Amino acid sequence: MTRLFQPVLRHGLLGLTRLLVGARASWEGSAPADVPRIYFANHTSHLDTLAVMAALPSELRARTHPVAALDYWGGSALRRAVAAGCLNALLVDRTGKATAEVMDAMAAVLESGQSLILFPEGTRGDGTVAPFKSGLYHLARRVPSAELVPVFIENLHRVMPKGMPLLVPLICTMRFGAPLPPVEGEDKAAFLERARGALVSLSRSKSHSDSQPTGQRTAQ
Amino acid sequence: MNSSMNSLITTVTDSVTTALATTKPLFLWLSGATLGLLVVATLIGAVLAHRVRTPAGHDTVRNLNARIRSWWVMVALFAAAMLLGSVVTLVLFALLSYLALREFITLTPTRRGDHAGLFLSFFVVVPLQYWLVGIGWYGLFSIFIPVYVFMALPSLSVLGADTTDFLTRTAKAQWGVMLAVYCTSHAPALLWLDIPGYELPGALLLLYLMTVAQLSDVFQYVFGKLWGRTRLSPGISPSKTVEGLVGGGLTAVAIGTGLHVITPFTPLQAAGMSLVIVTAGFFGGFVLSAMKRDLGVKDWGTMIEGHGGVLDRLDSVVFSAPLFFHLTRYWFT
Numbered sequence: 213m214t215r216l217f218q219p220v221l222r223h224g225l226l227g228l229t230r231l232l233v234g235a236r237a238s239w240e241g242s243a244p245a246d247v248p249r250i251y252f253a254n255h256t257s258h259l260d261t262l263a264v265m266a267a268l269p270s271e272l273r274a275r276t277h278p279v280a281a282l283d284y285w286g287g288s289a290l291r292r293a294v295a296a297g298c299l300n301a302l303l304v305d306r307t308g309k310a311t312a313e314v315m316d317a318m319a320a321v322l323e324s325g326q327s328l329i330l331f332p333e334g335t336r337g338d339g340t341v342a343p344f345k346s347g348l349y350h351l352a353r354r355v356p357s358a359e360l361v362p363v364f365i366e367n368l369h370r371v372m373p374k375g376m377p378l379l380v381p382l383i384c385t386m387r388f389g390a391p392l393p394p395v396e397g398e399d400k401a402a403f404l405e406r407a408r409g410a411l412v413s414l415s416r417s418k419s420h421s422d423s424q425p426t427g428q429r430t431a432q
Numbered sequence: 433m434n435s436s437m438n439s440l441i442t443t444v445t446d447s448v449t450t451a452l453a454t455t456k457p458l459f460l461w462l463s464g465a466t467l468g469l470l471v472v473a474t475l476i477g478a479v480l481a482h483r484v485r486t487p488a489g490h491d492t493v494r495n496l497n498a499r500i501r502s503w504w505v506m507v508a509l510f511a512a513a514m515l516l517g518s519v520v521t522l523v524l525f526a527l528l529s530y531l532a533l534r535e536f537i538t539l540t541p542t543r544r545g546d547h548a549g550l551f552l553s554f555f556v557v558v559p560l561q562y563w564l565v566g567i568g569w570y571g572l573f574s575i576f577i578p579v580y581v582f583m584a585l586p587s588l589s590v591l592g593a594d595t596t597d598f599l600t601r602t603a604k605a606q607w608g609v610m611l612a613v614y615c616t617s618h619a620p621a622l623l624w625l626d627i628p629g630y631e632l633p634g635a636l637l638l639l640y641l642m643t644v645a646q647l648s649d650v651f652q653y654v655f656g657k658l659w660g661r662t663r664l665s666p667g668i669s670p671s672k673t674v675e676g677l678v679g680g681g682l683t684a685v686a687i688g689t690g691l692h693v694i695t696p697f698t699p700l701q702a703a704g705m706s707l708v709i710v711t712a713g714f715f716g717g718f719v720l721s722a723m724k725r726d727l728g729v730k731d732w733g734t735m736i737e738g739h740g741g742v743l744d745r746l747d748s749v750v751f752s753a754p755l756f757f758h759l760t761r762y763w764f765t
Contacts, residue, residue: 373544376544378547380537381534382534382537383538
């Protein structure tokens with residue numbers, strides 16, 4: 213029953229996401245490839261995970277696991293079914309109680325040749341990119357072979373601003389940037405700032421939207 | 433009882449047969465012409481792709497071929513909707529309105545206070561407007577957005593107590609709904625016009641509007657590429673030329689005049705109607721281009737390969753649909 217139900221639910225959810233927010237992929241510096249990758253993105257709304265998954269080509273989507281917060285996605289049976297069953301999500305405890313287990317689980321996915329989607333800000337932003345939490349640094353050190361690909365999610369904070377129960381459909385673009393090159397002997401703070409900088413510079417990318425409303429203008 | 437039932441069935445069968453007999457050859461003829469045009473365009477595109485040498489030429493031909501490919505899809509979709517009936521056509525146009533509104537609002541700065549009004553615009557105004565069209569309530573669908581939604585949008589925004597850019601934000605939301613929903617909904621509304629003495633299905637009037645408006649765009653593009661010398665307004669729409677406008681516009685009027693057989697119009701009336709569609713279509717495209725320049729973008733979206741967004745393809749229909757609808761309604765019903 214669930215075996216039959218999950219693909220239907222998955223296609224329904226991805227289709228609905230595209231109908232609402234477009235979820236267009238714009239590869240600006242990297243190309244879709246089946247290599248272990250850590251896609252790290254800015255966190256704008258509850259739709260982020262679905263939007264990035266919908267933007268990925270289907271053959272990569274099957275081998276990509278979004279890392280999702282257990283306290284939200286594990287909150288009800290339905291959310292858990294959507295997260296784990298439909299989106300291959302890796303549910304993690306972000307309270308800090310089980311850091312070692314979380315790291316082991318994430319490293320295992322990358323070592324098996326598959327990819328992860330991470331939101332290193334930890335919390336939802338308002339269109340600007342907040343400082344990163346350190347998980348990305350530790351994971352990158354533990355699995356140095358994984359490519360670190362920044363993904364800037366454009367416009368999605370306008371679709372569902374924090375604290376707004378209603379949703380306004382807008383076209384959102386996922387900008388996939390160039391993988392972060394490894395730097396020898398870089399410390400944690402410098403690495404996190406460089407990774408964040410890669411996302412911020414993607415947000416200023418010139419492709420077509422230099423006049424698009426900026427985060428600041430639309431935030432509050 | 434039985435005999436009256438039988439006579440009813442005979443009457444219905446007779447009228448269906450008559451309708452089929454009168455529409456079918458026309459429909460086949462039109463589908464054949466459209467198909468022929470697309471095949472010729474595809475062949476020309478393929479030949480050009482082999483013959484161009486310059487990089488600029490390559491770009492032009494690639495864009496031309498992308499446009500032709502998209503035309504195949506658009507024609508197939510439109511034909512399927514028309515064959516499946518008026519409700520499917522209505523749903524297709526409602527979806528186009530939704531997508532066009534999404535493109536418009538994406539490029540328009542919005543603030544937190546606009547959220548409720550925009551939510552209603554997408555999920556209440558769009559379905560309600562098309563429902564009103566579908567039940568044929570002309571008195572309400574023609575004023576619902578210009579009167580009720582016009583006042584509801586700023587009323588909802590003002591509750592957000594945010595005066596920054598208030599007039600600009602309100603005006604942009606109102607324009608978005610007027611263009612993408614109100615104006616566009618007049619195209620499928622043609623299916624509900626009851627024209628005395630006009631036996632053909634109303635879908636043919638919609639087909640007439642779409643054919644003249646879209647062919648006008650296509651021929652303006654073709655004439656402009658081939659013979660365009662004098663730029664009309666480089667600051668707004670660099671590709672528009674006087675030669676393209678006159679040549680393409682007149683060709684579309686000529687085709688529109690020839691197509692009078694599928695309308696309730698005489699050839700002279702059809703020429704006048706086509707001229708209205710072409711002129712309104714030109715200004716629709718021109719006005720929407722000026723808006724794009726104002727917003728600093730080239731296209732409204734990226735959904736249709738080679739054409740940009742839905743609104744880029746609908747811009748000429750947006751202005752001509754309400755005019756064509758009202759002129760036809762006023763003089764022919």
